[in-house]
Amino acid sequence: xxxxxxxxxxxxxxxxxxxxxxxxxxxxxxxxxxxxxxxxxxxxxxxxxxxxxxxxxxxxxxxxxxxxxxxxxxxxxxxxxxxxxxxxxxxxxxxxxxxxxxxxxxxxxxxxxxxxxxxxxxxxxxxxxxxxxxxxxxxxxxxxxxxxxxxxxxxxxxxxxxxxxxxxxxxxxxxxxxxxxxxxxxxxxxxxxxxxxxxxxxxxxxxxxxxxxxxxxxxxxxxxxxxxxxxxxxxxxxxxxxxxxxxxxxxxxxxxxxxxxxxxxxxxxxxxxxxxxxxxxxxxxxxxxxxxxxxxxxxxxxxxxxxxxxxxxxxxxxxxxxxxxxxxxxxxxxxxxxxxxxxxxxxxxxxxxxxxxxxxxxxxxxxxxxxxxxxxxxxxxxxxxxxxxxxxxxxxxxxxxxxxxxxxxxxxxxxxxxxxxxxxxxxxxxxxxxxxxxxxxxxxxxxx
Amino acid sequence: xxxxxxxxxxxxxxxxxxxxxxxxxxxxxxxxxxxxxxxxxxxxxxxxxxxxxxxxxxxxxxxxxxxxxxxxxxxxxxxxxxxxxxxxxxxxxxxxxxxxxxxxxxxxxxxxxxxxxxxxxxxxxxxxxxxxxxxx
Numbered sequence: 001x002x003x004x005x006x007x008x009x010x011x012x013x014x015x016x017x018x019x020x021x022x023x024x025x026x027x028x029x030x031x032x033x034x035x036x037x038x039x040x041x042x043x044x045x046x047x048x049x050x051x052x053x054x055x056x057x058x059x060x061x062x063x064x065x066x067x068x069x070x071x072x073x074x075x076x077x078x079x080x081x082x083x084x085x086x087x088x089x090x091x092x093x094x095x096x097x098x099x100x101x102x103x104x105x106x107x108x109x110x111x112x113x114x115x116x117x118x119x120x121x122x123x124x125x126x127x128x129x130x131x132x133x134x135x136x137x138x139x140x141x142x143x144x145x146x147x148x149x150x151x152x153x154x155x156x157x158x159x160x161x162x163x164x165x166x167x168x169x170x171x172x173x174x175x176x177x178x179x180x181x182x183x184x185x186x187x188x189x190x191x192x193x194x195x196x197x198x199x200x201x202x203x204x205x206x207x208x209x210x211x212x213x214x215x216x217x218x219x220x221x222x223x224x225x226x227x228x229x230x231x232x233x234x235x236x237x238x239x240x241x242x243x244x245x246x247x248x249x250x251x252x253x254x255x256x257x258x259x260x261x262x263x264x265x266x267x268x269x270x271x272x273x274x275x276x277x278x279x280x281x282x283x284x285x286x287x288x289x290x291x292x293x294x295x296x297x298x299x300x301x302x303x304x305x306x307x308x309x310x311x312x313x314x315x316x317x318x319x320x321x322x323x324x325x326x327x328x329x330x331x332x333x334x335x336x337x338x339x340x341x342x343x344x345x346x347x348x349x350x351x352x353x354x355x356x357x358x359x360x361x362x363x364x365x366x367x368x369x370x371x372x373x374x375x376x377x378x379x380x381x382x383x384x385x386x387x388x389x390x391x392x393x394x395x396x397x398x399x400x401x402x403x404x405x406x407x408x409x410x411x412x413x414x415x416x417x418x419x420x421x422x423x424x425x426x427x428x429x430x431x432x433x434x435x436x437x438x439x440x441x442x443x444x445x446x447x448x
Numbered sequence: 449x450x451x452x453x454x455x456x457x458x459x460x461x462x463x464x465x466x467x468x469x470x471x472x473x474x475x476x477x478x479x480x481x482x483x484x485x486x487x488x489x490x491x492x493x494x495x496x497x498x499x500x501x502x503x504x505x506x507x508x509x510x511x512x513x514x515x516x517x518x519x520x521x522x523x524x525x526x527x528x529x530x531x532x533x534x535x536x537x538x539x540x541x542x543x544x545x546x547x548x549x550x551x552x553x554x555x556x557x558x559x560x561x562x563x564x565x566x567x568x569x570x571x572x573x574x575x576x577x578x579x580x581x582x583x584x
Binding site: 383385390400415 | 450451454455460485486487488489509510511512513514554557560
């Protein structure tokens with residue numbers, strides 16, 4: 001369709017980027033070009049990632065950290081090189097980075113460190129040095145926010161159920177920001193000397209809101225709490241440095257950042273990882289095994305039981321390399337700075353275009369200040385599922401529903417929203433197609 | 449497959465003008481069903497006289513398909529959904545619900561169409577068993 005926009009600055013060379021993603025050249029329903037606006041759920045994969053995974057299987061495949069043959073050596077080197085590349089992206093040391101199957105598992109790993117430490121302490125079983133802070137007693141408190149994805153909410157609810165700890169939460173204001181001053185659900189209202197964990201998202205998968213992590217982390221540390229960050233929607237989209245954020249552990253998924261599915265990452269301060277009892281147990285996470293009992297390997301191996309997802313880790317390493325090699329079209333920015341600028345420009349353009357459509361309301365910040373590229377919206381008189389269906393009919397693929405953030409939707413009094421998310425391969429033309437399709441939905445359902 | 453085959457006039461009509469919407473007294477059994485992927489929900493009541501269902505009432509919120517479907521409470525509809533478009537629909541038996549034949553071609557929407565009907569099936573099963581649980 002004809003572009004209706006003024007030139008958008010700060011973009012990547014989108015045509016060049018798109019050529020790296022084979023799936024983007026296919027057509028979808030009714031022969032329409034694919035307008036993929038669901039990268040917040042999962043991203044598409046460039047040749048660099050597909051080739052890296054295939055090359056691993058074709059040339060180097062073996063079970064890593066086992067065996068002494070050449071392939072085992074090469075596979076282990078490739079797996080550890082991927083760890084190193086990913087650690088480098090977030091300013092971390094290699095040994096602080098644990099591979100998990102996804103971010104959900106990474107967050108569960110942390111919540112289970114608490115319940116496992118608590119269960120072991122109850123009958124005097126051996127625990128790693130420094131594990132006291134993972135032992136909970138009834139009345140201890142865990143703080144989350146009202147904008148969490150279920151993956152950073154349900155594990156903490158479960159932990160409360162298992163230990164008698166109490167869940168508290170920071171509220172969300174009408175603009176979709178954390179309501180830090182709220183009398184009941186503000187930061188100082190929910191933090192206290194019983195707070196043991198503060199778990200929050202870096203960037204809301206629904207609202208796009210980037211939270212003031214440093215501010216929350218400093219307040220949490222002042223009461224001695226551990227700070228857990230869900231970085232699923234930030235590490236793929238923004239420059240992230242774990243030390244600048246000031247958090248203790250952080251989780252993200254590979255598949256949302258051009259990598260394969262089946263691999264995620266937990267980063268943790270090394271002294272904390274050392275103090276955490278294992279989550280999944282079995283092969284390769286042990287030190288010595290006897291019939292009477294076992295001791296465990298130091299991190300990260302302590303948390304990588306079983307033969308790991310080596311090819312997927314290698315693919316994720318390639319995705320990191322791909323992201324770091326990107327340059328903005330005008331050559332001024334590189335790597336994650338260029339990615340962030342590209343998404344910022346598209347988000348501004350989309351927010352402006354949607355604001356011009358009567359009957360469309362964006363749920364979340366309407367400006368681009370501290371905001372990522374998730375743009376969720378409701379259309380008067382048309383349920384999100386029906387909006388999504390009409391968009392899909394025109395090749396525009398968005399997410400509809402509550403996006404695994406049901407309490408947040410309840411907070412805004414909506415059952416479901418339609419959500420567009422942008423990534424490196426999206427263009428202003430994609431936004432134009434989105435807006436045209438939304439207008440078409442309105443005319444199809446006769447709401448305008 | 450085009451959009452009009454999914455959103456037939458009769459479906460949009462039921463959506464915009466739902467028949468019999470609203471919960472009624474008395475009732476023997478009330479169930480509450482949700483579609484956890486999208487948050488659509490329905491509360492459905494059935495009233496029995498002996499072993500005969502004499503009233504069905506419902507309230508809910510959701511997409512056009514789930515709400516129109518609730519408006520067309522009709523048993524044969526289930527058979528059509530589970531046929532994934534393979535069942536030869538008999539218009540005389542199905543009535544308005546024949547319009548849902550198009551839904552079967554969109555697997556992601558079948559759950560929307562079935563929401564009210566699964567609730568109805570559950571409510572009737574509970575009523576027949578005489579063990580109302582309130583929710584399910």
